[in-house]
Amino acid sequence: MARLNVNPTRMELGKLKKKLQTARRGHKLLKDKCDELMRQFMILIKENRQLRSEVETAVKEADRYMAVAGSVVQREVLETALLLPKQEVELEVTEKNVMSVCIPEFKTKYKTGDSNDIYSYGTAFTSTDLDGAVSALSEVFPKMIRLAEVEKACQLMADEIEKTRRRVNALEHIMIPDYEETIKYITMKLSENERNTTVSLMKVKDMVLKQSHNYH
Amino acid sequence: MYKVAVIGDSASVMGFASLGLSVFCETESRKVEKLIKRLAENEFAVIYITEPVAVAVRETIGKYRNSRLPSIVLIPAVKGNTGDGMRAVHESVEKAVGSDILKN
Numbered sequence: 516m517a518r519l520n521v522n523p524t525r526m527e528l529g530k531l532k533k534k535l536q537t538a539r540r541g542h543k544l545l546k547d548k549c550d551e552l553m554r555q556f557m558i559l560i561k562e563n564r565q566l567r568s569e570v571e572t573a574v575k576e577a578d579r580y581m582a583v584a585g586s587v588v589q590r591e592v593l594e595t596a597l598l599l600p601k602q603e604v605e606l607e608v609t610e611k612n613v614m615s616v617c618i619p620e621f622k623t624k625y626k627t628g629d630s631n632d633i634y635s636y637g638t639a640f641t642s643t644d645l646d647g648a649v650s651a652l653s654e655v656f657p658k659m660i661r662l663a664e665v666e667k668a669c670q671l672m673a674d675e676i677e678k679t680r681r682r683v684n685a686l687e688h689i690m691i692p693d694y695e696e697t698i699k700y701i702t703m704k705l706s707e708n709e710r711n712t713t714v715s716l717m718k719v720k721d722m723v724l725k726q727s728h729n730y731h
Numbered sequence: 732m733y734k735v736a737v738i739g740d741s742a743s744v745m746g747f748a749s750l751g752l753s754v755f756c757e758t759e760s761r762k763v764e765k766l767i768k769r770l771a772e773n774e775f776a777v778i779y780i781t782e783p784v785a786v787a788v789r790e791t792i793g794k795y796r797n798s799r800l801p802s803i804v805l806i807p808a809v810k811g812n813t814g815d816g817m818r819a820v821h822e823s824v825e826k827a828v829g830s831d832i833l834k835n
Binding site: 553556560563564567568570571574575577578581582585593594597602603604605606607608610617619621624625626648649652653656659660662663664666667669670671672673674676677 | 732733734735741742743745746747748749750751752776777779796797799800802804806807808809811812816817819820823824826827828833
């Protein structure tokens with residue numbers, strides 16, 4: 516471990532001791548933060564995995580319906596049926612603070628009051644498979660929004676956990692040992708100086724006594 | 732008010748149009764990159780993007796990974812599931828824990 520480059524004085528010793536105390540306290544706090552973040556992250560990541568597999572199967576299912584619908588009617592008919600939607604989705608974004616990580620939360624709002632108002636076409640020219648595809652998608656949509664929320668949360672938390680862990684490690688393995696070693700070095704140096712002074716004082720005393728009284 | 736976008740080939744994303752999401756049929760990587768940038772600046776909170784398209788613009792998606800918004804989510808395309816979406820989840824785990832503890 517590298518010793519810090521400081522003068523071995525009492526002033527520095529006091530300063531370093533205070534710094535060491537702060538570093539220890541910071542280390543403990545950050546470690547607690549990291550642990551709690553990790554706990555929350557594990558809960559979220561499990562939900563993320565579950566949701567993702569659910570959404571993926573549902574979207575695949577909808578795609579299958581869509582493929583059938585596309586094979587029954589012409590492509591242009593399908594496009595005209597779908598590309599002028601009645602419904603419009605808007606999101607309200609709020610923030611949640613989890614251990615100083617700001618996680619967005621989404622709330623869906625539909626333009627028309629009825630969230631089932633999703634069939635933007637008449638039923639005359641399209642097949643029922645299209646209805647199936649659209650309803651399957653609308654069913655899974657709340658889950659997709661939740662997935663977006665959870666996945667973002669997981670990404671942000673993973674980042675924060677990584678940062679916090681680096682800080683904890685830096686404190687634990689570099690800063691605190693450095694401080695400890697420097698404090699030890701200064702203490703040694705100071706006591707060495709003290710002994711030095713005592714010895715030279717004793718020596719001087721001997722000399723003075725010898726001179727004035729001829730003692731041995 | 733924030734909006735939701737879907738990017739991908741037309742067959743995969745057409746269905747989402749009827750739900751009222753903003754649909755962009757774009758598969759060319761250069762254009763998709765620009766599109767994502769534009770959407771991110773224009774109050775789109777969630778962007779769903781099909782896996783084959785996402786592979787081509789991985790860097791741009793990575794840029795938004797650690798910003799608060801937008802949340803970019805991969806969805807399977809018509810052609811099938813490539814598993815890229817799940818892989819992204821595992822990447823998060825690896826980043827946080829140090830090794831992928833969910834892999835089994």
